[in-house]
Amino acid sequence: xxxxxxLRTQLxxxxxxxxxxxxxxxxxxxxxxxxxxxQVQTATQELQNLRNTRSKAIGQAKAKSEDTTALMAEVAxxxxxLKADEQRLGEIQSRLAEIALRVPNLPDxxxxxxxxxxxxxxxxxxxTPRVFDFPVRDHVExxxxxxxxxxxxxxxxxxxRFTVLRGGVARLHRALAQFMLDLxxxxxxxxxxxxxxxxxxEVMQGTGQLPKFxxxxxxxxxxxxxxxxxxxxxxxxTNLVRESILEAAALPLRMTxxxxxxxxxxxxxxxxxxxxxRQHQFEKVELVSVVRPVxxxxxxxxxxxxxxxxxxxxxxxxxxxxxxTGDMGFAAAKTYDLEVWLPSQNTxxxxxxxxxxxxxxxxxxxxxxxxxxxxxxxxVHTLNGSGVAVxxxxxxxxxxxxxxxxxxxVPEVLRPYMGGAERIG
RNA sequence: GGAGAGGUGGCCGAGCGGUUUAAGGCAGCAGUCUUGAAAACUGCCGUGGGCUCACGCCCACCGAGGGUUCGAAUCCCUCCCUCUCCGCCA
Numbered sequence: 001x002x003x004x005x006x007l008r009t010q011l012x013x014x015x016x017x018x019x020x021x022x023x024x025x026x027x028x029x030x031x032x033x034x035x036x037x038x039q040v041q042t043a044t045q046e047l048q049n050l051r052n053t054r055s056k057a058i059g060q061a062k063a064k065s066e067d068t069t070a071l072m073a074e075v076a077x078x079x080x081x082l083k084a085d086e087q088r089l090g091e092i093q094s095r096l097a098e099i100a101l102r103v104p105n106l107p108d109x110x111x112x113x114x115x116x117x118x119x120x121x122x123x124x125x126x127x128t129p130r131v132f133d134f135p136v137r138d139h140v141e142x143x144x145x146x147x148x149x150x151x152x153x154x155x156x157x158x159x160x161r162f163t164v165l166r167g168g169v170a171r172l173h174r175a176l177a178q179f180m181l182d183l184x185x186x187x188x189x190x191x192x193x194x195x196x197x198x199x200x201x202e203v204m205q206g207t208g209q210l211p212k213f214x215x216x217x218x219x220x221x222x223x224x225x226x227x228x229x230x231x232x233x234x235x236x237x238t239n240l241v242r243e244s245i246l247e248a249a250a251l252p253l254r255m256t257x258x259x260x261x262x263x264x265x266x267x268x269x270x271x272x273x274x275x276x277x278r279q280h281q282f283e284k285v286e287l288v289s290v291v292r293p294v295x296x297x298x299x300x301x302x303x304x305x306x307x308x309x310x311x312x313x314x315x316x317x318x319x320x321x322x323x324x325t326g327d328m329g330f331a332a333a334k335t336y337d338l339e340v341w342l343p344s345q346n347t348x349x350x351x352x353x354x355x356x357x358x359x360x361x362x363x364x365x366x367x368x369x370x371x372x373x374x375x376x377x378x379x380v381h382t383l384n385g386s387g388v389a390v391x392x393x394x395x396x397x398x399x400x401x402x403x404x405x406x407x408x409x410v411p412e413v414l415r416p417y418m419g420g421a422e423r424i425g
Numbered sequence: 426g427g428a429g430a431g432g433u434g435g436c437c438g439a440g441c442g443g444u445u446u447a448a449g450g451c452a453g454c455a456g457u458c459u460u461g462a463a464a465a466c467u468g469c470c471g472u473g474g475g476c477u478c479a480c481g482c483c484c485a486c487c488g489a490g491g492g493u494u495c496g497a498a499u500c501c502c503u504c505c506c507u508c509u510c511c512g513c514c515a
Contacts, residue, residue, distance in 0.1 A: 041475060045484045052484090055496040059443030068495085075495045245435085245472095366473095370435095375454080377472080 001100050001363045008034055017106045020113050021325035030099065037092045044085040051078055101205070102212050105360040107325045108334035114324025120337070121324065126308065127317030129341045134404040138344030139395045140275040142402055143169055145425055149276065160273070161265060161280040168424030172397065172410065173283070175417035177258045177390045180285040180310055184387055188306045190256035190287060195236035197260055198227040203239045206365040208331035208357075215266045218280075229262035233286035234384040241290050242365035245377045251369055252299060253290040256387065258283065276391050277349065283390040289383040292369060293359065296381035300356040304336045307352040307387045313413045316396050317341035319348050333358045338388065340396045351392045354385030 006014045007030060015025040054075045061068045107113075112121050143149025148169030154162035165173055184190040198220060204210040209217060209231060218229040230236055237255045246253070261284050272278035287306060291299045304320065311318045323335040332355035339348030359379040362368070368377040401409040407425040410418050418424075 038475085041484090045475065048484060051495080055494095056443075058495055062443070072495060079495080375470090 001360060002103055002106055003359075003363070004096075004100055007100065014106070018103065021104060021107050021328060022115065023104055025103065033092065033096060037089070037096060040085065040089045040092060044082070044089050047078065047082045047085055051075065051082060054078075098211070101364075104330045105333050105357060107328065108356065108358075111328065111334050112322065112324045115326040116324075117327045119324040120321040120327055123320040123322050123336070125317070125319040126312060127315070127341070129317050129343065130400060132343065136343045136399070137402060137406065138275065139398040142398050142406060142408065142425070145406060148425065151275070158280070161278065163276050163279060168421070169394070169398070171418060172408070172414065172424060173390060173394045175414045176393045176397065177283055177285060178417045179414055180387060180390070181256065181258050183310060183313065184256045184285065184287060184306060188254075188309075190254040190306075193237060193240075193255050193257045195233060195257050195259065197230050197236075197262075199230055199235060199239070200227055203235060203242070204228050206239045206242050207235045207361050208364065209235065212330065216264050218262045218264055230259065231263045232261050232284060232384075233257040233259040234288055237286060237288035238290075238361055238382050238384060239365060241367040241380065244367060246290070246367075246369040246380065248292070248369060248372045251290065251292050251380070252295060255288045256285060258285045258390075276395050279391060285387050285390060287354075287385045287387040290367070290380050291383065293378070293381050296356050296358060296383060299383055300334065300336070300354065303383055303385045304338070304354040307338055307354055307385050310388050310393075311338065311340060311351070314393070314397065314411050316393075316400055318351070329353070329355060331355070331357045331360050333360070340392070341400065342396060343399050349392070351396065352386040352388040355383065357382045357384070
């Protein structure tokens with residue numbers, strides 16, 4: 001959520017900033033609703049004040065055994081008026097909150113203005129795509145051999161966009177996750193966390209998935225209790241600081257988790273249907289940082305580097321994009337995407353996304369820190385990044401390390417996790 | 426799932442219809458004293474919100490949500506969570 005004060009006091013300027021990312025704020029409706037809120041809230045508080053002072057007077061009169069009938073007459077009917085006003089105020093405020101919860105974050109000044117992914121700005125490249133002296137196979141072909149990558153089996157069990165992994169491919173997948181987790185915990189200063197995959201609706205609202213993106217989520221219902229499957233560990237890790245006040249010394253807080261992720265992928269019909277690029281269930285190693293506001297820009301660069309190091313150690317060519325305003329996620333003020341080279345597609349494909357969410361999630365979660373200068377609790381800044389997507393890393397390793405006979409060379413850094421094996425398949 | 430005990434400010438803890446404007450203590454911050462420190466003493470010290478140029482004034486919050494009442498931390502109802510024991514279980 002952006003600062004509601006902006007919607008009250010700088011409505012037009014805020015609308016202009018949101019327009020940069022293609023979000024149309026209905027300023028006329030908002031201004032009218034806000035004027036009504038102001039009027040009703042003032043009236044309600046005046047009535048509450050009247051009730052409080054009268055009630056106190058009755059108490060004092062009774063203590064002195066004085067007659068209270070005159071005072072009692074004064075408050076007659078006040079309760080009903082108050083109840084009506086309070087209800088009306090509550091309705092206005094929840095309408096305002098509903099609007100505010102659906103407004104995306106303000107884009108950072110350094111995010112280039114643009115409509116969609118075609119206007120993202122490439123920042124750098126690392127590595128040189130390998131030149132093959134044999135016909136390149138894609139990961140689906142490479143995986144069919146011994147059923148190492150079996151989407152038919154996945155479909156039989158659960159439908160489209162589910163895959164079964166077996167044997168060396170399954171182990172390579174596991175090795176990738178282990179390698180990433182070890183790298184981030186031992187080299188990059190992140191604390192390993194193991195988190196619930198099912199979370200309650202408040203948590204989903206905290207990081208911005210609800211109320212706007214419900215159709216992208218898988219949900220469970222047991223009795224009256226509704227829980228959602230996390231679409232990313234960002235949800236669980238970031239919400240660990242919800243409704244808390246952190247000491248300044250506890251920051252920066254850096255956490256990582258390897259989890260399953262579940263996405264309904266509504267609205268992506270037909271895209272990337274082949275193979276493991278876009279699945280309903282996939283694994284990811286996630287990085288989350290909670291920092292002081294002044295530190296978030298630097299932390300964003302640092303986090304993105306942590307993700308890049310994964311690809312560099314795996315020897316996978318990649319490029320870094322600075323996302324334009326129109327391609328950023330709901331909660332992000334600024335985002336870098338990392339795209340890995342896929343020989344079969346002769347292009348770079350997204351494998352990581354690192355976002356600075358500034359105070360947007362913190363405000364929804366009421367996550368604060370105690371500023372030692374002011375002594376007051378202030379909102380933290382939160383950041384999240386994939387470090388990196390395991391399924392897509394598997395695809396990238398299979399394709400970039402393939403051999404003419406259809407086998408796959410195991411990248412050096414993964415061999416300790418593969419019992420020393422140098423190739424699979 | 427069953428039985429019992431609890432949820433009050435950063436922490437401990439009193440309050441169980443109206444002198445509560447949430448006592449008191451601890452921790453913290455500032456000051457006095459001191460060569461310095463400690464002790465002692467004095468003051469400050471929850472969160473969110475509204476109105477105001479401002480000084481300030483006001484509203485809400487005692488696990489959550491309802492209810493009773495002129496008035497609720499306190500009484501009633503529903504729910505949640507924590508702890509102890511029992512049961513079940515990877």
